């Protein structure tokens with residue numbers, strides 16, 4: 001079978017199964033299996049795929065029809081221009097979360113962030129794949145170090161692997177939020193679970209069944225982790241240090257209020273590329 005026919009067949013099967021963006025999915029899976037770029041595909045669409053490639057493509061399509069996320073099939077997701085390994089034990093990094101990292105990098109550039117021993121120290125609470133911490137450490141031009149914390153040992157194994165693959169030095173610790181965190185930080189960043197438990201059932205299958213539930217579930221009103229992180233972070237921030245939180249698009253008001261009440265100042269909301277409220281941040285002055 002040719003590349004062109006293999007792709008057309010894949011696209012049709014995903015469409016029939018009601019997979020969203022069937023054409024893109026069929027393409028990415030073909031690229032994954034054959035290693036072929038789009039340019040090479042168009043240069044020679046009549047090239048034959050090997051039997052092994054065809055079989056592997058079949059297998060990928062079957063998994064995608066079962067709504068296994070594309071990223072669990074290919075094992076990777078791009079975030080902040082870097083390639084992160086992912087599996088079923090971590091939340092797949094979302095583009096929305098780049099808003100959080102970009103805001104943090106902007107604060108660093110503006111030199112608004114306190115340092116300790118000449119270094120910026122980051123804490124990524126609920127680090128999952130490590131995407132926030134590792135992209136911060138990768139992209140900042142300033143001397144920096146950081147810790148990623150997560151309750152899931154299996155998630156931390158993925159984060160450690162990502163650190164190694166990206167060649168970024170970082171520490172990862174297991175614990176229930178701040179349970180095992182030691183030290184003091186320039187910035188605490190977090191994309192905690194923030195979906196109200198009852199809403200999880202309404203999400204698309206890929207998310208509901210394949211992202212780890214503990215990475216999504218913000219308990220009854222979705223705010224459980226914000227309450228704890230806002231309160232407990234104060235003890236771990238340098239004077240004037242920043243807390244940056246990713247939020248659901250309808251949580252800006254409540255999370256800002258939590259931060260004000262806990263004594264943070266300069267509390268601001270930042271929108272994502274879709275124009276939705278996505279990040280709340282502020283600094284803590286003791």
Ligand code: GLN
Pocket residue numbers: 090091092093094097125126127128129130131132191192193214215216
């Ligand atoms: N920090 C990770 C991310 O933003 C994981 C977040 C989570 O598990 N809630 O992708």
